[in-house]
Amino acid sequence: MKIALLGYGRMGRAIEEIATERGHKIVLKISEDIDTYDLDKSEIDVAIDFSVPKAAFKNITTCFKHNIPVVSGTTGWLNDYEKAVNLCKEQGNCGFIYASNFSIGVNVFFELNEKLASMMKSLDEYSVEIEEIHHTKKLDAPSGTAITLAQQIIAKNPRLKDWQLDHPEKNEIPIYAKRIDDVHGTHTVSYKSSIDDIEIMHTAHSRKGFAKGAVIAAEWLKDKKGVFTMKDALSGILNSSEE
Ligand SMILES: NC(=O)C1=CN([C@@H]2O[C@H](COP(=O)(O)OP(=O)(O)OC[C@H]3O[C@@H](n4cnc5c(N)ncnc54)[C@H](OP(=O)(O)O)[C@@H]3O)[C@@H](O)[C@H]2O)C=CC1
Numbered sequence: 466m467k468i469a470l471l472g473y474g475r476m477g478r479a480i481e482e483i484a485t486e487r488g489h490k491i492v493l494k495i496s497e498d499i500d501t502y503d504l505d506k507s508e509i510d511v512a513i514d515f516s517v518p519k520a521a522f523k524n525i526t527t528c529f530k531h532n533i534p535v536v537s538g539t540t541g542w543l544n545d546y547e548k549a550v551n552l553c554k555e556q557g558n559c560g561f562i563y564a565s566n567f568s569i570g571v572n573v574f575f576e577l578n579e580k581l582a583s584m585m586k587s588l589d590e591y592s593v594e595i596e597e598i599h600h601t602k603k604l605d606a607p608s609g610t611a612i613t614l615a616q617q618i619i620a621k622n623p624r625l626k627d628w629q630l631d632h633p634e635k636n637e638i639p640i641y642a643k644r645i646d647d648v649h650g651t652h653t654v655s656y657k658s659s660i661d662d663i664e665i666m667h668t669a670h671s672r673k674g675f676a677k678g679a680v681i682a683a684e685w686l687k688d689k690k691g692v693f694t695m696k697d698a699l700s701g702i703l704n705s706s707e708e
């Protein structure tokens with residue numbers, strides 16, 4: 466596969482390493498405004514965007530215009546996600562996957578989180594909270610992954626209406642974001658009561674898992690049209706929780 470990397474920072478470099486190991490070729494690396502580049506469909510099978518919040522929407526929609534399937538892992542731009550989805554659908558000839566976290570381990574963790582949220586929804590004596598820890602260079606807070614975890618819990622529990630960074634109102638899930646040098650990404654969901662606590666946690670030991678998942682998503686998306694999720698891309702790899 467011929468891959469364009471939109472964003473060539475920490476994740477761009479990690480993706481280059483994994484993609485090359487899997488026999489793919491990086492044909493373009495962009496770390497500035499996409500307008501300065503010529504995206505040639507005949508030279509690019511798929512684009513992978515791990516850039517910065519202010520660039521993601523433009524990077525993604527430029528790929529739509531050129532009919533280049535695009536995988537995006539950039540976080541912090543999600544106010545424009547629905548707009549991107551609608552543009553892709555209107556354009557009709559593009560493929561798009563966004564995920565707040567491409568790691569296979571985190572996608573297992575997402576399944577566990579949903580299952581646990583279903584089990585806890587009637588147990589009013591427990592309060593739920595989320596903690597995320599990342600490196601100090603991270604631009605956004607809370608992490609995209611923490612937001613996905615909160616949205617999954619809210620979807621299962623009608624008592625919970627929203628999430629809030631640090632200072633929740635009643636019926637909101639607090640998300641606590643910590644920044645510590647060299648932490649690749651740690652997420653904890655805790656249910657606390659006066660009697661006991663229940664916690665599930667995912668710890669990334671490097672960026673390899675995110676990069677590998679993004680390349681797997683790109684391989685899966687390459688010849689598809691439409692808007693997909695990482696759950697779609699992993700459907701042949703992860704056993705459903707129902708089995
Ligand atoms: N979904 C997932 O699984 C994961 C998502 N992420 C997310 O991916 C994003 C990137 O993370 P990371 O690699 O650590 O960040 P980096 O800051 O290391 O990399 C971002 C790169 O994008 C470049 N950039 C700046 N402007 C543009 C532009 N207009 N177009 C393209 N590239 C541009 C930056 O260049 P310069 O430095 O010159 O500004 C930098 O090289 C973040 O949003 C992060 O949260 C990270 C890990 C996993």
Ligand SMILES: O=C(O)C1=N[C@H](C(=O)O)C[C@H](O)C1
Binds near residue numbers: 540566610675
């Ligand atoms: O910026 C990072 O590093 C990461 N960002 C993603 C997020 O915001 O959830 C995923 C991962 O935790 C690493």
